[in-house]
Amino acid sequence: MEKNTFERIYDVVKQIPEGRVASYGQVAALAGNKRWARVVGYALHVNPDPEGIPCYRVVTKEGNVSEAFAFGGGNRQIELLKAEGVCFENGHVIMSEYQWETPWID
DNA sequence: CAGTTGACGGCCC
DNA sequence: GGGGCCGCCAACT
Numbered sequence: 001m002e003k004n005t006f007e008r009i010y011d012v013v014k015q016i017p018e019g020r021v022a023s024y025g026q027v028a029a030l031a032g033n034k035r036w037a038r039v040v041g042y043a044l045h046v047n048p049d050p051e052g053i054p055c056y057r058v059v060t061k062e063g064n065v066s067e068a069f070a071f072g073g074g075n076r077q078i079e080l081l082k083a084e085g086v087c088f089e090n091g092h093v094i095m096s097e098y099q100w101e102t103p104w105i106d
Numbered sequence: 107c108a109g110t111t112g113a114c115g116g117c118c119c
Numbered sequence: 120g121g122g123g124c125c126g127c128c129a130a131c132t
Contacts, residue, residue, distance in 0.1 A: 005129060024114050028128095035127045037114035042130065045113055055113080066113040111131075118124080 008032055009043040016057040019085040021093050022100040023061040030102055041066075056080045057100075063093030 003011070008031040015030075016022050028036035044055040056077040059065050065077045078088060086098050 025116095028114085033128075034115085036129075038112060038127065039114090039129050041113040042111085042128095043113090046130090047113090058113080060113085061115065109132090112129100114127095116124105116126085119122090 005031070005036065005039060006043045006046070009036070009040050010049070010053050013044070013053050013055060013058055016054060016100055018057075019098070020100040021057050021059050021063070021081065021086060021095070021098050022102075023059060023095070025061055026100060026102065027058055059093055059095075061095065063088075063095040063098075064091075065093075 009027060012027045012030040013022070016027075022030075024037045024040040025034050028034045028040045031040065040058070044053070044058060047053055047055055056065075078091075081093065082088060087094055
């Protein structure tokens with residue numbers, strides 16, 4: 001049973017632990033192809049289930065968040081991440097310390 | 107079916 | 120470090 005590209009991306013995002021963030025490229029790589037960075041952005045853009053898909057834990061490789069955030073605003077995303085213990089620096093996540101360590105990968 | 111778009115990533119200046 | 124260009128793939132019109 002092969003899942004669609006979007007479903008695979010959503011599945012990966014759902015697996016992101018609290019207090020951690022993953023870059024679009026990271027999610028894309030875990031979903032199957034790291035070149036899906038654009039596709040990941042698009043997938044989260046449609047975000048069919050914002051309550052089940054913590055898209056706020058997904059940031060750019062620089063730790064920068066998106067303005068067009070599904071929850072109401074990019075600033076909102078930062079607040080949510082800070083609430084989970086993620087520290088920010090100059091408006092961006094310290095990726096070096098908080099980027100998801102993807103231990104698995106089937 | 108073909109062209110455009112997009113919440114990106116990497117490389118260059 | 121910041122800004123710009125190209126490339127990548129799937130979804131949308």
